[in-house]
Amino acid sequence: MKKKIAKRNFIVISIVLAICMLFCFVGFKIPTTNNRFKGFINSLPLGLDFDSGVTAIYNLEIKNDDGIEKATSSTISRIETILSKQFNEYKVERINNDQIRLTIPSQTIQNKFLVNYIQFDSSEELSDEPLVTGKDIKLVKYQLNGSTHCVYIEFNAEGKDKFTSLTTTVVSGSKTLYVFAGESQLTGVSLEEAITTGYAYFTANSKAAAEELVQQIKSGMLGYNMNIVGNVEQVEASLGENAKYFAIALFISLLIVISLISIIRYRQLGYIIILTILCYFVGTIMLISVFEFYQLTLSSLMGILFALIITVWLLYFNVSKCHSEYKSGKKLQAAFKSGYRKCLQVNLDIFAVLAIISTIFSIWGMGAIKSFSVMFLMFILTGAFTILLTNRGLIKMYLFINNTKVKQVGFSREGNKNETQENA
Amino acid sequence: MKRKKTLNISKLNNNISTKITNIIKLKQNFKYYAIIPICLMLIAGIFTLCFGFNNSFELSEKNYFEIELNTTYANDDFSEIKGEISNILEDYEITNYRLTILGENINNKILVEFVSERTSGENIVYESIKNDIKSLNSSFEISEDLGLSKTNITDYVVNLTIISFIIIAIVFIYSWIRFELINAIASVFVLLLNKIILISVIVILRLPIVLNFGYIIILSDMLSMIITYLFNDKIRTSLMIDSSKNKNNEMLLTETIISRFPKVLLLVEFIASVSIFLFVISLFAFTSFVYSILLIIIATLVATYTSTIISNGIWCLFYNRKKDKRLKYKIKRLEKKEKAIQDKLQKFEEEKIVT
Numbered sequence: 001m002k003k004k005i006a007k008r009n010f011i012v013i014s015i016v017l018a019i020c021m022l023f024c025f026v027g028f029k030i031p032t033t034n035n036r037f038k039g040f041i042n043s044l045p046l047g048l049d050f051d052s053g054v055t056a057i058y059n060l061e062i063k064n065d066d067g068i069e070k071a072t073s074s075t076i077s078r079i080e081t082i083l084s085k086q087f088n089e090y091k092v093e094r095i096n097n098d099q100i101r102l103t104i105p106s107q108t109i110q111n112k113f114l115v116n117y118i119q120f121d122s123s124e125e126l127s128d129e130p131l132v133t134g135k136d137i138k139l140v141k142y143q144l145n146g147s148t149h150c151v152y153i154e155f156n157a158e159g160k161d162k163f164t165s166l167t168t169t170v171v172s173g174s175k176t177l178y179v180f181a182g183e184s185q186l187t188g189v190s191l192e193e194a195i196t197t198g199y200a201y202f203t204a205n206s207k208a209a210a211e212e213l214v215q216q217i218k219s220g221m222l223g224y225n226m227n228i229v230g231n232v233e234q235v236e237a238s239l240g241e242n243a244k245y246f247a248i249a250l251f252i253s254l255l256i257v258i259s260l261i262s263i264i265r266y267r268q269l270g271y272i273i274i275l276t277i278l279c280y281f282v283g284t285i286m287l288i289s290v291f292e293f294y295q296l297t298l299s300s301l302m303g304i305l306f307a308l309i310i311t312v313w314l315l316y317f318n319v320s321k322c323h324s325e326y327k328s329g330k331k332l333q334a335a336f337k338s339g340y341r342k343c344l345q346v347n348l349d350i351f352a353v354l355a356i357i358s359t360i361f362s363i364w365g366m367g368a369i370k371s372f373s374v375m376f377l378m379f380i381l382t383g384a385f386t387i388l389l390t391n392r393g394l395i396k397m398y399l400f401i402n403n404t405k406v407k408q409v410g411f412s413r414e415g416n417k418n419e420t421q422e423n424a
Numbered sequence: 425m426k427r428k429k430t431l432n433i434s435k436l437n438n439n440i441s442t443k444i445t446n447i448i449k450l451k452q453n454f455k456y457y458a459i460i461p462i463c464l465m466l467i468a469g470i471f472t473l474c475f476g477f478n479n480s481f482e483l484s485e486k487n488y489f490e491i492e493l494n495t496t497y498a499n500d501d502f503s504e505i506k507g508e509i510s511n512i513l514e515d516y517e518i519t520n521y522r523l524t525i526l527g528e529n530i531n532n533k534i535l536v537e538f539v540s541e542r543t544s545g546e547n548i549v550y551e552s553i554k555n556d557i558k559s560l561n562s563s564f565e566i567s568e569d570l571g572l573s574k575t576n577i578t579d580y581v582v583n584l585t586i587i588s589f590i591i592i593a594i595v596f597i598y599s600w601i602r603f604e605l606i607n608a609i610a611s612v613f614v615l616l617l618n619k620i621i622l623i624s625v626i627v628i629l630r631l632p633i634v635l636n637f638g639y640i641i642i643l644s645d646m647l648s649m650i651i652t653y654l655f656n657d658k659i660r661t662s663l664m665i666d667s668s669k670n671k672n673n674e675m676l677l678t679e680t681i682i683s684r685f686p687k688v689l690l691l692v693e694f695i696a697s698v699s700i701f702l703f704v705i706s707l708f709a710f711t712s713f714v715y716s717i718l719l720i721i722i723a724t725l726v727a728t729y730t731s732t733i734i735s736n737g738i739w740c741l742f743y744n745r746k747k748d749k750r751l752k753y754k755i756k757r758l759e760k761k762e763k764a765i766q767d768k769l770q771k772f773e774e775e776k777i778v779t
Contacts, residue, residue, distance in 0.1 A: 055526065076576050093573045095488075101573060233526040233533070250705075254698065298713070299639050302720075306643060309698060310650070313691045320687070349653045353598060354646055357591055361642060364590075366583050372639035 006400035013275065013394075020282045040289040041248065047089050047105045047297035047371070049237060050244045055103040056232040057095060063117050064135060064223035068098050075115045075224050076100060080366065082113055082215060088371035089297045099229065105295050109232050112212050116182030118220025120163070122170045124188075126180055131169075132162045134220035142207070142214050149210040151202040153217065160198035167194040181216050182225055239298065247301055254305075255281065258312055266319060268402065269409040272394050273315055280311060280386040288378050299371035307379030314350065314387050318343045326411045333403045335411075336395055344388075351384040437686035437693075451674045454737040461617050461624070461734075468624035480632035480715065481520055481539060485574050488537040489550070489567040490526070491557060497532065505534070505560070512556045513538060516549055537573065577635075584638050588619065588645075595649065603656045604748060610738040611652055614730045618644045621726045626719070636716050644723035647695075651688050651731035658684045659739065663751055664758060673740045681736070688728065695724045 027039040062071045076092050083090045083104065091103040102109060118137070119130035136159025143152045155163050170177045170191050179186045179202070189202055204210035237243065258277060262270035294300065322339030326332060358380060361373035402408055450457075497505065506523045513521050513536070521538035554566045592615050599608035622644055626633065658680045662668050668676060699721045706713040745751065 073576065073578075077579055080579055091575070093575050095573045096571050234528050235535075236525045238524070250702075298716075299636055302636075302639060302643075302716075305698065306646075306695075309691075309694050313694055316690065317687055346654065346657050349602060349657060350650050353595065353649045353653065356594055356598070357642065357646055357649070360587060360591055360594070364583070364587050365638070366580055367638070368636045369584060369587075369638040369642060372642060 003401055006397045009397055010275075010401075013279075017275070017278055017282060020286060021278070024282060024285055040285050043289045044285075045105075045292055045295045046237075046244065047087075047295035047300070048091070048103065048235075049089075049239045049298045050247075050296060051105060051237050053103055053105040053235050054107060054109055054232050055091075055101060055235045056109055057099055057101045057229040058114070058226040059229055060098050060100060061117075061225040061227055062223070063133070063225060066223065071224050072098065072100065074222055075226070078115050078219055078222060079113065082219065084366050084370065086113075088295050088300065088374060089367055100226065103235055111181060111184055112216055114182070114226045115219040115222055115224050116184075116216070117223065117225040118186075118217055119180050120166055121178045121180060122166060122173055122176075124178060124185070126183060131166045132159060133223075134217070135159075135223050136162055137217065137221050140214055140217045140221070142210050143201070144207075145201065149204045149207050151204060151210050151213045151217070152199065153202065154199040163198070163200070164194060164196045167191055170194075179217075181220055182227075186213060186216060244296075251281075251304075251308075254308070266410040267408055269319065269398070272391075272398050273319070276315060276386060276391045276394055277312060279390050280383060281308070283386075284379055284382040287382065288375075294371070294374045296375075297368070297371045299368040300375035303372040303374070303376035304379055307376050307383055310350070310354070310380065311383035311387065314347060314383075315391060318347070318387065318391070323411050326406070327413050329413075331403075332406060332409070332411070333399050336399065340392055340395075347384075347387060351380065354380050355384075437689040438682075450677060450733065450737050451740050454733075454741060457733045457737060461621050464624035464628065465620055468627040471627050471630075475630070477627065478630050478632050480634045481522060482635045483575055483577060483633060484520075484539045485572065486537045487540050488535060488571045488573055489554075489569075491534045491536065491567075492565040493532050493534065493561075494563040494565060495561070508560055509534065509536065509557060512553060512560075515556075516553055575635075580638070584641070588615075588641070591645065592616070599656070602653075603660055604743075604750060606739055606743045607652075607656050607735075609742075610735040611649070613738060614648045614652055614735045615645055617730045617734055618648055618723075618726055621730065622719075622723055625722055625726065631718065632715055634715055634719070637719065640716070640719045640723050643720060644727045647691075647724060647727035648731040648735075650691070651728060652735045654684050654688060655680055655731070655736055656739075660751075663745070663748075664755060673743055673745075677736055677740050681732070685732070688732065692724055692728055696721060699724070 023037075024040045027037055027042060029036050060068075060071055060075060062068070066074070072094055076094060079092050079100070079102065080090075083092070087104055087106070089105070091101070093101045093103075095101050102113070104113070118134035119126070120132040121127055121130055132155075136155050137153055138156040138159070139152075139154040141152050143150045167177065171194050175191055177189045177191050179188070187202060187204075189200075202213065204213055255277065259270070259274045262273040264270070266273065288294075318340060321343045322336045325339040325342070326335035330338060355377065358373045358377040361369055362377050365373055406412070491509070493505075502525060509523060510521070513519075518538045518540060521536065524535045524537070526533045526535050550570050557566060558564055592612055595615060596608045596612050599611040619641055622641065626637075659676060662676050662679060671679075699717050703714065703717040703721070706717055
């Protein structure tokens with residue numbers, strides 16, 4: 001590659017990066033449509049720390065012989081299991097021994113988040129003494145029968161007889177079996193003949209709908225019902241509405257400080273480091289704005305901050321290794337080549353172990369741990385890509401522009417005699 | 425000509441590394457370093473028995489009541505009302521509280537949660553607080569009775585414990601494959617001691633245990649692994665060199681620490697600088713965040729201690745080069761490669777002479 005082409009490439013990369021940064025912050029109305037592009041940063045889903053959510057208090061109605069302690073703790077555990085699949089952070093509090101307060105980063109509290117008593121009925125109206133309930137169910141799971149998404153429900157010995165009796169009633173009457181969760185109807189199934197096998201398949205329109213039905217029936221098997229006290233109310237952001245702007249300002253000031261240190265220490269090479277960091281940060285923001293499986297909370301911000309610190313530190317680590325190679329007598333180009341080759345193993349070790357730890361915590365963690373790990377994982381994976389590919393590519397291009405003027409990259413051979421030489 | 429004195433961070437870190445290796449004398453003093461976590465654990469145990477844990481606001485049992493405002497307020501007016509309610513609560517010696525705005529427009533409310541240290545007479549105090557708040561605005565409607573709310577963290581703690589053990593197992597396997605058994609055992613000790621020392625320090629300093637404590641443990645573990653792998657990589661590389669055959673474990677370790685500790689210090693300095701900056705800001709803006717930042721600084725220091733002293737100490741004391749079959753195999757392979765290259769070069773020279 002010639003010097004001119006390398007310079008041109010740098011200019012093109014800088015322009016593209018500037019445009020991407022603009023798209024990160026600036027929103028605008030898309031011409032000829034009614035849609036508005038909010039900017040990548042503004043489209044990141046926010047958690048309870050930075051955005052309003054909803055809260056409600058529920059009374060717990062116990063439909064079996066369990067005590068209030070067991071009922072409340074089982075219900076809270078079940079709700080946390082359901083919520084952790086959808087939200088990174090949420091609050092489930094026990095109120096006055098028999099009530100539960102739910103606070104989630106959403107605009108509504110859907111029934112699928114609640115624990116509602118399951119009952120099977122032959123009429124559209126709830127009966128006070130249902131024949132078949134959640135406690136008669138032995139197993140419920142999602143199944144794919146051919147191309148049909150189904151919910152497989154198997155009843156226990158007692159439940160089997162009850163279900164046979166119920167389906168006989170349905171067949172001779174309305175011919176529709178209704179399933180209720182609390183007071184709302186979950187689904188209605190048409191029946192032509194009575195089911196005596198002790199198990200049944202309920203079809204759903206999609207896999208998501210079937211899995212949602214499975215979760216609601218599993219919740220219903222506990223034997224408790226949550227009845228709302230009052231209304232669902234909006235709750236303000238716990239850190240205040242301006243906290244998100246403060247967080248953006250914090251990251252921008254951090255990037256400015258890193259840029260200044262890079263330029264002062266490594267001069268022209270510092271510009272390459274800045275370009276690398278900006279590509280990393282902007283690229284990751286653009287990538288994660290596509291996904292909706294996370295919410296930005298204070299813990300996630302800490303994850304982003306820590307991933308940024310590790311990535312920047314590894315950048316400096318690699319450059320200082322190249323500097324050591326230069327001090328050992330190699331020319332600039334050879335120093336960069338052997339320096340990066342020697343750093344590769346350390347970089348891979350660090351990224352591998354961090355990715356493993358954060359993946360496990362992202363999948364199985366709860367609350368603040370999950371928030372932190374999800375963001376950290378996304379940023380550390382893009383950090384690995386940035387350091388191993390982007391940074392090396394930019395350095396290679398830079399060496400076409402300058403591979404002899406050592407002072408312009410802040411390298412020197414001073415202090416070579418006093419330091420331990422690193423050999424491989 | 426006078427030379428300008430400039431702060432050269434890398435030279436400073438190099439000097440610190442050399443001094444540290446002279447001071448710590450890992451092999452002789454390892455038994456004292458290993459006792460430190462045990463002592464911390466014992467002291468923390470005594471503190472826990474005497475004083476219990478110091479739970480933060482989120483984890484404590486809280487009293488709460490709601491104030492229905494029955495009026496639409498602008499954002500600035502909310503701040504004013506919140507300020508007045510705060511003054512009332514502080515008059516009744518309630519300092520650990522939180523005010524949250526619920527609802528919208530005319531349906532808005534203020535949820536007042538507080539941790540009370542009174543052991544009796546709460547209802548009488550509550551009646552007085554109600555009267556004082558009612559006197560601010562007659563349209564306010566306040567809850568009849570005080571409610572009690574608790575956050576359940578049992579599932580959270582169990583979940584964190586199980587996953588931590590899974591991580592320890594995976595890190596052990598990875599370290600064994602990547603380096604050697606002693607390194608793997610040292611990594612396991614580092615991860616366990618991180619948690620023990622962190623919890624002990626928090627209990628001894630009576631810092632409130634926040635809900636975010638989980639990710640601070642992860643942070644500490646990740647940092648320990650980074651530092652441990654930095655040292656392990658350098659040690660493995662040094663062992664492959666011919667001249668290391670005449671050096672004992674302590675000499676190799678000294679060279680490793682002098683070589684790699686400046687990089688570790690740089691990372692610690694990064695984290696510490698950012699944390700101190702955030703700490704100063706949170707003193708003025710988000711006071712609830714102050715303890716989290718302090719915990720991050722403590723976690724960083726603990727991780728540096730365990731990975732530099734404990735991990736390297738275990739390796740220094742227990743590693744036996746003669747029993748390291750994997751190293752012998754790697755050195756043989758390297759020698760074979762070098763011999764093959766030398767043979768090729770010799771052939772090339774001979775062909776050159778012939779032509």
